[in-house]
Amino acid sequence: MKKKILVLCTGNSCRSQIAHGYLNFFGDANLEVYSAGIETHGVNPRAIAIMKEDGIDISHHTSNNVNEYKNLEFDFVLTVCDNAKENCPYFPAKVKTFHHNFPDPAKATGTEEQVMNEFRKVRDMIRKYTSDFFKNYVNVSS
Template sequence: MKKILVLCTGNSCRSQIAEGYLRKFAGEKAAVYSAGVETHGVNPKAITIMAEDGIDISGHTSNHVEEYTNIDFDFVITVCDNAKERCPYFPTNAKKFHYNFPDPAKATGSDEEVKTEFRAVREMIREYCEGFVNTNVK
């Protein structure tokens, strides 16, 4: 079983969405974790837009990356430039991947406009995660 860590700044949106999709697409072939270089709590809008796609992340917690330093990860995926720059050294042979997704938590406008941005980022992350699993998790 592969071990995958998804890193973001606050472990509130992008990494939580990615964790949900990686778990869906990898199934029993991977143990998936997410963390942040800070912890901001799981964003309620992330929970809402994932539920719209049939994935329940309401039980996820916002975790700090230091909680996972003892796990020998196969893959570490950073989903924002800030996390990539601040990513601590992991004493493993983990393959590192990076994709800088827009931060939906910074979206402005009406509630519906903000949710539209969350949905757009969700779709980007969904596509990335499906491709990642198909390519790397056998």
């Protein structure tokens, strides 16, 4: 039976998209990953670029609103920012929820190189988090 994961953040443009990409990368045919936002801001081109640097293509992802998935049953919901956690809709009790507040790289300022370095820093944090999550909660023997 496939496990379903929903990753939520504010605009479904950076953090949740990065996490979605890594969970797909770590996962297999028994895992379905979705990402959504409380709002939709479109997938950030810088998020696409820094994931491509790590060999993961998220250019086909779309920015989705959490309400689009209200009729799906998830095994796990991951919130990757405080705003999503605080505004997350109700999910049935069987859903296991996890939260980690990552900095929003879209709010980085400075030169293009400084902004991209912030995106890379957040990407690396999310990679470690999703790798650990996958090992500890998804890829465990039943």
